[in-house]
Amino acid sequence: MGAGPSAKPLHVVIAGGGIGGLTAALALAQAGLRVTALERAPGFEEVGAGLQLAPNAVRRLRALGLMPALERPSLRPELVRIRGAGDSAEIARIPLGPIAELRWGAPYLVIHRADLLGVLVAACKAHPAIDIMTGTEVVGFAATAGGVEVAARRGAETLRIAADCVIAADGVRSRLRERFGLGFADRPVWSGRTAWRALVPAAQAPDFARKLETGLWLGPRAHLVHYPLRQGDSINVVAISEDAWRADDAPDIWSISGDLTALSPAFARWSPDARGLIAAAPEWRRWPLFDRAPASRWTVPRVGLLGDAAHPMLPFLGQGAGQAIEDASALAAAFQGHPGDVAAALAAYQAARAARAAAVVVASRRQGAIYHLRGPMALARNLVMKRHSANQMLSRLDWLYGE
């Protein structure tokens, strides 16, 4: 069922204008499809904070021609320095910088999520085959004779959009995943961990945090990650602790201010260096972390899942957005490999992605457990890391970054 060169391009509706949805829009349009991307929020203004973009993601963004636009808003950390939380002593380091680029074919970047979204929105708006609509929530779909009709709410209006295929890229709490029958039984489950996120103005941050490197501090039942953002003007700090959070603990969980060492006792006995960085944060935002099994099926006829909707993951490998970007490029390759044949393209997409994404979900969970070890187990972990050469540290990442 191939489409000839003069055939009308397939029309794909994407539900969700996050990193996954917008990367998919661009990749599909570059593969010759027509795309309508619908985003529920009224605009693409800032939510979130820093993102680490590993070489597996950056290689795909570069293939979409985005590298020049990413150059200015991103930074390239020279290494990851791993320290013990109690005494600040270095446990190990993983070289990045030019070594990452040589080994994995693309640099390791850090960027503000809003800046990455800005780059994607600009590229999508500049592409004639992409139509982006904000303030538009996808509420359902129905099969039609030759395709699918997507129902979307825009203010008081209900839009009905005819398409050949719909991609649900509506995030970790995907309603569409349930609506398409791809995940009723496995709702997101509270993981027992909270991520506290802050942006510290560089002028107020301790010297060690202003270096062009990613810091990873390991403590009992908690860890801390930091790296500079936006030409080094601010430091992105993420502190993850095990907590007894309940939904009714705080009415507005997104805007908790205060000293984290007071908010979460997990950090109270950390070294003065780590506590100094924590204390420098003007405001903390709290993200309860939810876990969910990856969808066992990613597609039903004319529908596919993408990004967190298909495979939400705990953030301990910094790969959620990276895997969404991998999905986007695999989806476009599947349509290129099966021109005009939605069923074959969706089947090829699922085959290309499901096992890989599930492996990253599992590895992310395991990484969290390793980071939060206590007592003798933590000592053993540190000893093993100390004994690893730089090359051994890098080779453990080949399966993830080299794919």
Ligand SMILES: Cc1cc2nc3c(=O)[nH]c(=O)nc-3n(C[C@H](O)[C@H](O)[C@H](O)COP(=O)(O)OP(=O)(O)OC[C@H]3O[C@@H](n4cnc5c(N)ncnc54)[C@H](O)[C@@H]3O)c2cc1C
């Ligand atoms: C603390 C923390 C740190 C992280 N750090 C990293 C990192 O360093 N590197 C990394 O790669 N990943 C990281 N992640 C993960 C990453 O943020 C997510 O995996 C990624 O943003 C998922 O993108 P997405 O497009 O699938 O979903 P989302 O970004 O959630 O986008 C979904 C979009 O769909 C919209 N939407 C929802 N429902 C509808 C509807 N019905 N109709 C229309 N639109 C709808 C939403 O408004 C939203 O804009 C981190 C996550 C956390 C919590």
